[in-house]
Amino acid sequence: MTSATPSSERRVSARIGAISESATLAVDAKAKALKAAGRPVIGFGAGEPDFPTPDYIVEAAVEACRNPKYHRYTPAGGLPELKTAIAAKTLRDSGYEVDASQVLVTNGGKQAIYEAFAAILDPGDEVIVPAPYWTTYPESIRLAGGVPVEVVADETTGYRVSVEQLEAARTERTKVVLFVSPSNPTGSVYSEADARTIGEWAAEHGLWVLTDEIYEHLVYGDAKFTSLPVLVPALRDKCIIVNGVAKTYAMTGWRVGWVIAPQDVIKAATNLQSHATSNVSNVAQVAALAAVSGNLDAVAEMRKAFDRRRQTMVKMLNEIDGVFCPTPEGAFYAYPSVKELIGKEIRGKRPQSSVELAALILDEVEVAVVPGEAFGTPGYLRLSYALGDEDLVEGVSRIQKLLAEAKA
Template identity: 45%
Template sequence: MTKLSRRVLEIEESVTLAASARAKELKAQGRDILELSVGQPDFVTPKHIQDAAIKSIQDGSASFYTVASGLPELKDAISQYFENFYGYSVERNQIAAGTGAKFVLYALFTALINPEDEVIIPTPFWVSYADQIKMNGGVPVFVKTSEENHFKAALEQLEAARTDKTKMILLNSPSNPTGMIYSKEELEAIGNWAVEHDILILSDDIYGRLVYNGAKFTPISSLSEAIRKQTIVINGVSKTYSMTGWRVGYVVADSEIVAAISKIVSQTTSNLTTAAQYAAIEALTGAQDSVEEMRQAFEKRLNTVYPLLAEVPGFEVVKPEGAFYLFPNVKKAMEMKGYTDVTAFTTALLEEAGVALVTGAGFGAPENIRMSYATDMDTLKEAVRRLKAFMEN
């Protein structure tokens, strides 16, 4: 009899982390592997943010515990950030910070999900959503989107998925893995529908500042007071400020929900690393020039690599509007090479072509693969060259 809990046996390992681990293993063996699996910017954290953390260490501020849900100054910085980029302010008791947006998301599900509560998730979806819901006894309800509709769920689909057990709908715009963005009109329709049926809206805005070619990110929480009251915003500093290693995420929501999350944080991690909090304060309130520089670099990479990837035999690609991923449909490519399983096909690309990508299976997309373009241009071009050579041989 296994000693492990049913809960842990029912969840899957993150496919993105698994892909990265295998790529590192092959690299350690001396293999020439191009790593395009991990969703993190390749830029070093801007110096003024680093300096803020160093100062907090040197002057002793980082030596001690803080309030479990974050420094008051960090909450003020988040509130100021919301004034600047969302168009409204929030109070300290509506904010909780934690050890990365992923953990904050888990704490949120722990605070809100009861057994058999249903959460509607448009697919493709970020790999951890469904398993975190299941870990807390909830039921993920998937709404399948398509390339033809730019991976966006239609209101009729959401209504068809709604039951008397529906507690929440999860939106991620710009999306990981597709890079799609919902328009203001689409979000208004979804928001009003959620208000009408008293369904919570969980808005994962982690890629909100990374949009390209004139695309616009609209925070659903900014559309009306009624929608805002129904919305929980998850965000963090990892993608926008190239701070993935600092592990700073936060939630903005109704004070009752935030108090519940803060209680969970206090009984699990306690406060996130104090020096990282001071770094996040500087990121949110300091100079934003580096954000635009990185955004422009991602945009240039997208515009260069997208047409190259579209020329790879069997790869069909919808051009994304945000985040930093391409998510080609490889059904034809698999047929051409004799594969019926996208994970096996992705493994072949790693083992034979030396290109580390992520299977779409973990994103609820068994005909797609995810390719990160958050790396240098030379690596991206060489990766596409190898993919093309693999398909043509």
Template identity: 60%
Template sequence: GFACEPANVLVTCGGKHAVYTAFAALCDPGDEVLCPAPYWTTYPEAITLAGGVPVIIDTDAESGFQVTIAQLDAAKTDKTKVLLFVSPDNPSGAVYPPEAVKAIGDWAVANSVWVITDEIYEHLTYGAHEFSSMPVLCPDVADQCIIVNGVAKTYAMTGWRVGWMIGPADVIKASTNFQSHATSNVTNVAQRAAIAAVSGSLDDVVMMRKAFARRAATMHQMLNAIDGVTCLEPQGAFYCYPDMTGLLGKDIRSADGTVKVANTTIELADIILEDAKVAFVPGEAFGLPGYGRFSFALGDEDLVEGIQRIADLVS
């Protein structure tokens, strides 16, 4: 629902490249970027590589992993240049309601803060939760906002490496110049594939979303059935992000009778990988220890077996 001209768009070598290019275009050395946690692991690195300083704002399950205006006010300084906004979110699966999206956009306008909004999971929301684009709900923010997106999630085209950024023409021109010296352009065959994806029907996406919603419900139910684990219902993306602190400091007996104890979710992830042969990403990777990210972008049978292995190990 956001109207733009070709001069407002740059096609990039994947969504990740759009993220990095956006920060490179906006950040001068020492500029602060407000980065709510949990965050995708690339964000702080891209900010730092661009010369910016990540300012982490913690959220938690109680807040629905959503940052508040009060938190933004408390974190803002004279050096604040950019707010990173992600909804639906990786890794938490949180989806901000429209009124919160607009309020944050209004805050950015009032405080002259740029917004980089990552919309790559826009079509993957579940139940009553719906995606909202900030510059659509808050048109005044459009002149200080960059949208980043790509084909990886909606169209399951991760390896094709096609993303894009949408923003003011001067920012896009500068970003185009930057990209010309970094990657030249996106490969032509990948661009043709992406054109077919974005100009085609979303029927397959609807089918995929239904499958994800089913798997989300299964994983959510199974994780919450494990004593010591609590998990919010996923609202978007394709991750569960359970609180696993109830498993820390607890005896875990492996098949050979060895008793192990994890004091951090990194240690817990190692134990579960070694003894249950199931991998998850510990919350430390996303700036929020005590949690773990579980992807339900896999087959139903594998999902059930994986979570059941964990349940059997820690019970």
């Protein structure tokens, strides 16, 4: 269907019809379908910890199921006790002091991102989006009426953009800059000095900053997570934080995220949510309350495993001729460049893009990866290392053997 089609003849609105499905979820779904059919597929697609949700969190949910109090509607913006706990957790973990009235509990991080953009964007407002980016960011911006403006970084800078690049992209329509550290899909982490420089630049130009902190506890080596409004207090009145329990506590399926923002933004986003979904599942909210109120011991154990897998994956990927993989400093993704392999012959085929290369890898050795096109940067692959050690080694070994056959 083209944009020239009269609106009266469209079965699906132009706004919704323009949305692409989540590439990461699509790859994951295909891998799971092949597994269900008995194929030995190894999936590096989904950003999902392979660990179970910690027992104490599950037990809190079980008790909530038995409590009639949670069988009813609760406030659209979140359980008051959870909002208070999120404010306390934010102070504990990042040193940023906020009031419970500045918190909105959402159905996962995706709803948090969309509602945050919807609350502050008017049609035509521009949002500077560093690329490689997570697939949902530009779609959420467009749905909210905004215009994503991509600023591309590559492996030579560790996938980190500079203030000079951001300034070159700024126009009179720029309203927001997106800041993500640690990053999905690259695992890059900005230094404190670089983060402060970006925050000060945004404050100087009166821009809003939306910062996604969902990987705050997944940093490795000498890398350090820093919260932008803590580094640059001048941003406080124009900073929105999105976060959630999915990655830190292995709770991807529980669907609990949140927005932290100035009170007027939270009020607007809460009004939107009151019509979209009402309250988040009470059982999931009680589980999230147990998570954010508890200690981080379980998180430390998961991080240790992710760190081990990170080092294994990067070493194995960099052993492949034509592949270059910077060492990720956070999250649980590797983002290798495969540009040198595009157009080479591999088992009688010549993939002309990373999309075609990813399809070839799935077809030939039954390993699912996500092509860089999904993240705004062709010529790369994203592999999650949030899966078991044995599967990780087996999956990358299959890729090694396949790509070793590449020839001019």
